[in-house]
Amino acid sequence: GLCTVAALRLYCLPGTLVAVAKHPDQRRLARELGADEVVAPGEVMRAARRLSGTLALAGNSGRIERLAGGVDMVFDCVGSPESLEQSLAIVRPGGDVVLVGMPGVTRVDLAPLWQREVRLRGAYAYGTETRPEGDRSTFDLAFELVDLRDWIFEYYDRPLPATVSEYDEKAQRWAEIIGPADGFVIVTPEYNHGYPAVLKSALDAVYREWNRKPIAFVSYGGWSAGTRAMQQLRQVAIELQMAPIRASVSIQFAQRVFGPDGNPQNPDMFDKAATILLDDLSWWAHALRQARLATTT
Numbered sequence: 001g002l003c004t005v006a007a008l009r010l011y012c013l014p015g016t017l018v019a020v021a022k023h024p025d026q027r028r029l030a031r032e033l034g035a036d037e038v039v040a041p042g043e044v045m046r047a048a049r050r051l052s053g054t055l056a057l058a059g060n061s062g063r064i065e066r067l068a069g070g071v072d073m074v075f076d077c078v079g080s081p082e083s084l085e086q087s088l089a090i091v092r093p094g095g096d097v098v099l100v101g102m103p104g105v106t107r108v109d110l111a112p113l114w115q116r117e118v119r120l121r122g123a124y125a126y127g128t129e130t131r132p133e134g135d136r137s138t139f140d141l142a143f144e145l146v147d148l149r150d151w152i153f154e155y156y157d158r159p160l161p162a163t164v165s166e167y168d169e170k171a172q173r174w175a176e177i178i179g180p181a182d183g184f185v186i187v188t189p190e191y192n193h194g195y196p197a198v199l200k201s202a203l204d205a206v207y208r209e210w211n212r213k214p215i216a217f218v219s220y221g222g223w224s225a226g227t228r229a230m231q232q233l234r235q236v237a238i239e240l241q242m243a244p245i246r247a248s249v250s251i252q253f254a255q256r257v258f259g260p261d262g263n264p265q266n267p268d269m270f271d272k273a274a275t276i277l278l279d280d281l282s283w284w285a286h287a288l289r290q291a292r293l294a295t296t297t
Contacts (some may be wrong), residue, residue, distance in 0.1 A: 001077035002029050004100055006073070009034025015072075016051060020044055025145050048090035066088060066112065075100055081108045088112040098123055098287055105174045143185075144175060154203035162207040178209040183216075183285035184242075185277070189254075190221035190229035203236055211241040214284035216277050218249040220257075225250035245284055247277040 005019050019035035027038045045064060049056055054069030070092035073188045076083050079101045084109050087097045093116040100123045115119055127201045151174060155212040158165050167175055188195045203210070215237050219226025227250050249270055251257055261263050 001100075002026065002033055004075050004077050005030050006033040006036050018047055018071075020052060023145060023147060023150060025147060028134060040132075044086055045090060052092065069093070070095060072096070073098065078102055084108045088116075088118060091116075091118055093117055095119070096121060143296050144177075144181070146214075148198050148202055151202055152198060153205050155197075156201060162204060167206060174202070175206045175209050178206055181213070183214045183281050183288045185216045185218060185281065186233060187218040188220075188229055188233065190219060190224060190226035193228045195229035195233055198232075200236070203240065207240065210237075212243070212288055214243045214245055214281055214288060216245050216248065216281045218251070218277075220251035220254040222253060225252040243284055243288065245277070245280045247273070247280045249277055250274045254276075 001019070001021070005017065016036050016190045017034060018037045018039060019027075019030040020041055021030050021038050022041055030038045038048065045056070045067070048071050049067055052067065052069050052071055054067050056064045057066050059065040066089035070090050072092060073096045074087040076087045077100045079099060084097075084099070087262045088108075088110075089112070091097050095116075096119045098121045108215055110120075112118065152171070153174075155257070158168075186199070188199055189241055217230045217233060219230040221227075221229070230248060230250070237244045250273075251270070257264055257266075257269070264270065
């Protein structure tokens with residue numbers, strides 16, 4: 001989605017570009033990459049109505065279902081039934097909806113497509129790229145950044161562990177973030193020879209969504225560079241039926257390594273370790289994904 005924002009701003013004609021982003025870092029990056037306005041997922045209909053100056057049409061239930069007019073073009077970079085339904089609801093008659101991403105099975109009511117004479121197009125977002133170091137898939141790895149400041153869980157107080165209990169509403173929303181992922185990278189500090197409680201709560205909140213997936217670690221701290229916290233997390237990962245990979249990135253005295261803008265002052269220092277980590281994570285993510293699919297079909 002962020003790449004689409006950058007490409008639209010760089011290569012397309014001037015116009016008002018509204019981006020939809022869930023997390024604070026995504027919203028910040030969308031603005032930096034050229035979005036004129038950034039809204040939360042629940043504000044899309046209102047933003048499109050305001051931008052196009054059109055009327056909202058409600059169904060029998062009284063809930064607003066679509067706009068009478070709408071925006072000229074919608075780029076759907078999610079590809080879920082909900083996002084496609086929303087795209088068709090806010091695009092104007094005769095407008096365009098472009099699906100950007102990877103192929104998958106989606107079931108959605110396409111009646112608005114011909115009722116409003118909307119053009120639905122697909123943009124295949126990955127393939128095989130020829131690079132100096134050899135051919136590689138465009139999206140061997142595609143990341144979603146999750147900031148635990150947006151996911152502060154209470155201390156675990158359910159009578160049964162997540163392995164055998166029903167998830168509450170917040171845990172279920174967390175499961176919807178964790179479940180679709182094929183692998184994870186945890187970035188953690190170290191305090192008093194351990195990792196933060198908020199991270200433990202996030203790991204404990206769900207269970208099956210972690211299972212049989214690889215996990216890698218980036219740690220930072222003082223003299224130990226966070227390695228003691230990392231070793232503890234490896235034990236937790238094994239209990240969650242995950243596969244912790246050997247490669248890692250450890251950052252010693254992080255406050256000296258990063259500048260005031262939050263960027264590393266010498267990125268080359270970590271390039272080799274980070275490349276090995278991501279290559280290993282990619283291998284394990286692909287291998288375990290195939291294994292999970294083979295045992296569930």
